[in-house]
Amino acid sequence: MSDRSYKFETEAVRTQLERSQFSEHSTPLYLTSSFVFDDAEDMRASFAEEKSKNLYSRFSNPNTSEFVEKICKMEGAEAGYAFATGMAAVYNTLAALLSAGDHIVSASSVFGSTHSLFKKYLPKWNIETSYFKVNEPETIESFIQPNTKILYAETPTNPAIDILDLELLGNIAKKHDLILVIDNCFATPYIQNPIKYGADLVVHSATKLIDGQGRVLGGVAVGRADLIREIYLFSRNTGPAMSPFNAWVLSKSLETLSVRIEKHCENALKVAQFLEGHPAVSSVKYPFLPSHPQYKTAMKQMKLGGNIVAFEIKGGIETGRAFLNKIKMCSLSANLGDTRTIVTHPASTTHSKLSEDERLAVSITDGLVRTSIGLEHVDDIIYDINQALS
Numbered sequence: 001m002s003d004r005s006y007k008f009e010t011e012a013v014r015t016q017l018e019r020s021q022f023s024e025h026s027t028p029l030y031l032t033s034s035f036v037f038d039d040a041e042d043m044r045a046s047f048a049e050e051k052s053k054n055l056y057s058r059f060s061n062p063n064t065s066e067f068v069e070k071i072c073k074m075e076g077a078e079a080g081y082a083f084a085t086g087m088a089a090v091y092n093t094l095a096a097l098l099s100a101g102d103h104i105v106s107a108s109s110v111f112g113s114t115h116s117l118f119k120k121y122l123p124k125w126n127i128e129t130s131y132f133k134v135n136e137p138e139t140i141e142s143f144i145q146p147n148t149k150i151l152y153a154e155t156p157t158n159p160a161i162d163i164l165d166l167e168l169l170g171n172i173a174k175k176h177d178l179i180l181v182i183d184n185c186f187a188t189p190y191i192q193n194p195i196k197y198g199a200d201l202v203v204h205s206a207t208k209l210i211d212g213q214g215r216v217l218g219g220v221a222v223g224r225a226d227l228i229r230e231i232y233l234f235s236r237n238t239g240p241a242m243s244p245f246n247a248w249v250l251s252k253s254l255e256t257l258s259v260r261i262e263k264h265c266e267n268a269l270k271v272a273q274f275l276e277g278h279p280a281v282s283s284v285k286y287p288f289l290p291s292h293p294q295y296k297t298a299m300k301q302m303k304l305g306g307n308i309v310a311f312e313i314k315g316g317i318e319t320g321r322a323f324l325n326k327i328k329m330c331s332l333s334a335n336l337g338d339t340r341t342i343v344t345h346p347a348s349t350t351h352s353k354l355s356e357d358e359r360l361a362v363s364i365t366d367g368l369v370r371t372s373i374g375l376e377h378v379d380d381i382i383y384d385i386n387q388a389l390s
């Protein structure tokens, strides 16, 4: 062991399980549902948690532990638990910590399925959610009630790429004794660490940039040890655990996270700069463009601008659809954070069930295009977008 703490990139590469008897260099895959005990006393002590030993892979597994330990180091978190999907992480975090009658204050712009949880499912247990608009953070405190327990947000937001001030959210949560939960999926731990600004818990869909290659689903929640303990005890009974195989894939993915994100962001900034000068485009949203409405906040809390570029095509819904039809190389896909560049038109696809007023309330205009910029050569990405715009 080193006599000093390693930097982010080194932890991502060097955090590793103890080697087995085979002296492997790369962590092996532990495809086992359960573990064995030496004798009755070993088994008793392990179940009593007097020993830290794997019992059953719904509770823990060496591969998921390695993945979680890496994410904890990257986010500056005390503890964590890995889930089969990002939504399992969001749902089990909320369900473990909330009781009937509790209340959530959330940013209005959250991931679609998270929105459905707030609107359709949590009310079954009398848990209601109030929403503040992302461009009106000064109103947040007016939504807090005596039964409010959780303050919830994502930044950058999907799909409009607004930025919420993490320091402000952290201060409000502290003042009102709320649990601040941040979905850090769009930024990744390489770009921003919400715990530094007062977040109690950070959740991720590892399906996106953490895998980064469109292969596996995964999710993780990390943060305060006392809260993670509650989430762990709940989840070991409800059963949303990440599979060892996915954990093994995702732990390997983390080794290349920093270099992938650097390149994603370099490409995304170039695409954003190109679009800003394009006559068919009325506006571009990218956190590291000075024209972004929350540019200062982005510069304060983000190391890079991320890989998502949103822009507005002149002309509305039909022009947006025509743009998608003309795309040749980039993929039309619901995923994001892949090596392959993906373009989507939220108004005619993911958010088509909302009324125009509902869409506008979360900044989804008819001509909004969301791009997840990949790792192809940037000249080819720009060439494809340009030919589809003309």
Ligand SMILES: *Cc1c(COP(=O)(O)O)cnc(C)c1O
Residues within 6 Å of the ligand: 085, 086, 087, 088, 111, 154, 158, 183, 185, 186, 204, 205, 206, 207, 208, 217, 218, 219
């Ligand atoms: C995709 C996504 C999720 C859900 O993750 P899954 O792995 O698809 O379940 C949650 N939050 C954000 C911001 C996402 O982009």
